[in-house]
Amino acid sequence: MATPRIIIVGGGLAGLSAAIKVAEMGGQVDLFSIVPVKRSHSVCAQGGINSAKNLKGEGDSVWQHFDDSVYGGDFLADQPPVKMMCEMGPGVIDLLDRMGVPFNRTPEGLLDFRRFGGTLYNRTAFAGATTGQQLLYALDEQVRRYESEGKVKKYEAWEFLSAVIDPQGVCCGICAMDLHTMEVQTFPAQAVILATGGIGAIFGKSTNSVVCTGSAQSAVYQQGAWYGNGEFIQVHPTCIPGEDKLRLMSESARGEGGRVWVPKTPGDKRPGRSIPESDRWYFLEEWYPKYGNLVPRDIATRAIHKVVYENHLGVDGSPMVYLDLTHIDRATLDRKLGGILEIYEKFVGDDPHEVPMKIFPGVHYTMGGLWVDAQQRTNIKGMYAAGECDFSIHGANRLGANSLLSCITGGFIAGPDAMQYSKSANGDVPSSVFESEKKRQGELNARLMNNQGTENPFHLWRELGDIMSKNVTVSRYNKNLQETDAKLVELLQRCRKVNLSDRSQWANTSFAFARQLYNMLQLARVITLGALLRDESRGAHYKPDYPNRDDANFLKTTKAYYAPDADEPRFDWLPVDTSLIKPRTRSYEAAK
Amino acid sequence: MDTNMADKKPIIIKVRRQDTPQGKPYWEEFELPWRAGMNVISCMMDIAANPVTRSGKATTPIVYDSNCLEEICGSCAMLINGKARMACSALIDNLKQPITLEPFSKFPVIRDLAVDRSVLFENLKTVKAWIPVDGTYDLGPGPRQLPQEQEINYPLSNCISCCCCMESCPQFNESTGFVGAATIAQVRLFNNHPTGKVLQNERLAALMSDGGIQECGYAQNCVEVCPKNLPLTDSISNIGRQVIKKAVLDFFRA
Numbered sequence: 001m002a003t004p005r006i007i008i009v010g011g012g013l014a015g016l017s018a019a020i021k022v023a024e025m026g027g028q029v030d031l032f033s034i035v036p037v038k039r040s041h042s043v044c045a046q047g048g049i050n051s052a053k054n055l056k057g058e059g060d061s062v063w064q065h066f067d068d069s070v071y072g073g074d075f076l077a078d079q080p081p082v083k084m085m086c087e088m089g090p091g092v093i094d095l096l097d098r099m100g101v102p103f104n105r106t107p108e109g110l111l112d113f114r115r116f117g118g119t120l121y122n123r124t125a126f127a128g129a130t131t132g133q134q135l136l137y138a139l140d141e142q143v144r145r146y147e148s149e150g151k152v153k154k155y156e157a158w159e160f161l162s163a164v165i166d167p168q169g170v171c172c173g174i175c176a177m178d179l180h181t182m183e184v185q186t187f188p189a190q191a192v193i194l195a196t197g198g199i200g201a202i203f204g205k206s207t208n209s210v211v212c213t214g215s216a217q218s219a220v221y222q223q224g225a226w227y228g229n230g231e232f233i234q235v236h237p238t239c240i241p242g243e244d245k246l247r248l249m250s251e252s253a254r255g256e257g258g259r260v261w262v263p264k265t266p267g268d269k270r271p272g273r274s275i276p277e278s279d280r281w282y283f284l285e286e287w288y289p290k291y292g293n294l295v296p297r298d299i300a301t302r303a304i305h306k307v308v309y310e311n312h313l314g315v316d317g318s319p320m321v322y323l324d325l326t327h328i329d330r331a332t333l334d335r336k337l338g339g340i341l342e343i344y345e346k347f348v349g350d351d352p353h354e355v356p357m358k359i360f361p362g363v364h365y366t367m368g369g370l371w372v373d374a375q376q377r378t379n380i381k382g383m384y385a386a387g388e389c390d391f392s393i394h395g396a397n398r399l400g401a402n403s404l405l406s407c408i409t410g411g412f413i414a415g416p417d418a419m420q421y422s423k424s425a426n427g428d429v430p431s432s433v434f435e436s437e438k439k440r441q442g443e444l445n446a447r448l449m450n451n452q453g454t455e456n457p458f459h460l461w462r463e464l465g466d467i468m469s470k471n472v473t474v475s476r477y478n479k480n481l482q483e484t485d486a487k488l489v490e491l492l493q494r495c496r497k498v499n500l501s502d503r504s505q506w507a508n509t510s511f512a513f514a515r516q517l518y519n520m521l522q523l524a525r526v527i528t529l530g531a532l533l534r535d536e537s538r539g540a541h542y543k544p545d546y547p548n549r550d551d552a553n554f555l556k557t558t559k560a561y562y563a564p565d566a567d568e569p570r571f572d573w574l575p576v577d578t579s580l581i582k583p584r585t586r587s588y589e590a591a592k
Numbered sequence: 593m594d595t596n597m598a599d600k601k602p603i604i605i606k607v608r609r610q611d612t613p614q615g616k617p618y619w620e621e622f623e624l625p626w627r628a629g630m631n632v633i634s635c636m637m638d639i640a641a642n643p644v645t646r647s648g649k650a651t652t653p654i655v656y657d658s659n660c661l662e663e664i665c666g667s668c669a670m671l672i673n674g675k676a677r678m679a680c681s682a683l684i685d686n687l688k689q690p691i692t693l694e695p696f697s698k699f700p701v702i703r704d705l706a707v708d709r710s711v712l713f714e715n716l717k718t719v720k721a722w723i724p725v726d727g728t729y730d731l732g733p734g735p736r737q738l739p740q741e742q743e744i745n746y747p748l749s750n751c752i753s754c755c756c757c758m759e760s761c762p763q764f765n766e767s768t769g770f771v772g773a774a775t776i777a778q779v780r781l782f783n784n785h786p787t788g789k790v791l792q793n794e795r796l797a798a799l800m801s802d803g804g805i806q807e808c809g810y811a812q813n814c815v816e817v818c819p820k821n822l823p824l825t826d827s828i829s830n831i832g833r834q835v836i837k838k839a840v841l842d843f844f845r846a
Binding site: 020021024035036038039040041043044091094095097098099100102103104105106107108109110111127128130133134137138141142144145147148180209210211242243244245247248335339343346347349412456458459462501502504506507508509510 | 611612628630631633634643655658659660661662664665667680681683703706713717720721722727728730736737741743746750752753782785787788
């Protein structure tokens, strides 16, 4: 039999994990990425990776990790895949250790672990505060090794445009654009794995990297792939507001003892450090005595919003609270948090060893994504999804340090299953199938390039980001969601009248951006309308008018699919597999 | 944030542009309203949203590489006021105006400020910058390592492949074919690793051929520009010693 050819789109942790498995099993990988894979967004992950290694004598177990994750996700995740991830965890850590990840060590030379949000166990392995970078590099190095053996071919500076789907509805390749020559090409494969990451750009500024537009997910959604739980967007409680983006301040800052507080007096003008203990309000510790500063992200984010917008206690009257590390000695901070403290100092200009950091919540992660089964298969035969771009594992809220693990395990499941599937895949797709997809994409490009409209894509993007951040993040009201969708429909209309300031056929980044923007708008409707339909509060999805979780009506997965004739999303519901842990009330005011 | 009037002066940026790899470079000047907390990236975002030069001529958005915008992905390296550095961490208030932006001079220009730095990734292949694991199946934990060893290796593993060290190295040019400091630091990282050591001799051999470590002229520019403060000159000395040791052993074995 001929060597199976598997296309992987995206070179972050999920894509590289899948590539390593496929190459190891004897497959041929074509790896597509907008940026050189070593520059993928996974590098931004800071705090660590969870696994129940139980090296601290605390009696941690896979089941505890599983329970924490399902509970943290407010029981919306299908449970068997979550359990699988937790079971794979210790083996994944061992493998990363063998691949040379410079994890922090104990004096005995074993891996060190720290605490993260939503658990009472020290379960998070870490490499300083740049764990994502270190993990990505280890996988990148293994892929480079396979590349040098000819088993992986990289297509860097290529953008995924669409899947090639045969008349039977089977995915048999992709259509992609060379971001230098702007040439459109199709590529055949027995299976396609999408590992295209997050969608932060839909919210304008977020903690995500520039490439995290969700354009690829949106493109395949418009070709018939289901999109699950799109309305679940994680807003990370601690970010550094910036002109160009929101920079993450890792949860590990709290994991190592960082404390969140505000001055008790509104508009207190004293510098943070000189405010005495008696005049500080450690609101997370007061409200959540057991978990304290390490409540899950949705809870911490809402608490900060409450303190700032209801109690009007933001630092200097601005939407900011203090995250304070100044009580921890310098050497410990440098050893365990060096990378992130450096980011704060570089971008803000203050030294967090000396002064409390000023932080505020920002859009960080999508729990929702392409619907997949337990083997990472989408509803389109031959198409897989893994990592942040899939909807599984994290339910209504992701626990910190579970994403690095879920990306790797997702890739480790998708790769081998795609190899298995490729044996039965039809290797004989008529070339007309590829030609017609190439023609369709070529026409879209020509129309955009020659469009004599009046709209500036960067201005449209700003409007998109503004309204999504305002109405579809921390607190959601149905009236605002309806207004948002009406605005999105308007923006889609205007997006068809884009006038590009750059019409050249070489390395035209604004052209590529305009294509992404259209897909962002389509996906924004899935997020917004999904939120509108879910009249309850669960995990990151919070509606003040419906403040409670409503299992009777909404313990179900939102499934969005695209109706091409109406050019809009339609919604269905799928049951949640809660066969392993019975749903119970989620509360972090006491130990669970 | 300091908001006195002096800071509110408009920002003047001069960009060296080039439409294609073969195209002739030209300069364009932009004037942008100042806002608190701006960096070079936010200036280029503003230009993309309103691509008009200072003299009022309509132009195109500037092409540049970027991704994470928090100095960890290594994408947005360029020459800013003549110095090799990352655009995301270049805060406007700390830069002398007019600010000049130029592409790296020692790498092929793709367009405007975007250059082709794939040579570094090729070098990493040549020196086998990886741990040769037997497979991804479950083989138990890796070798135990003391915290002191981790504290040597972790900084080396922070290299973001931005290529600032190579751009600023006088020896990194076509006539020497020098691999540059980044690759040498990675050789040190992998030779330090208990398992990685197994390829030590192959890595050193790669650094003993043309363009190898002997081309280093100890100008020390690399360590000065490295945005992640890698111990680059220290690593070059360390690998230099490993290379000499290997050369002596090779001599006696021959």
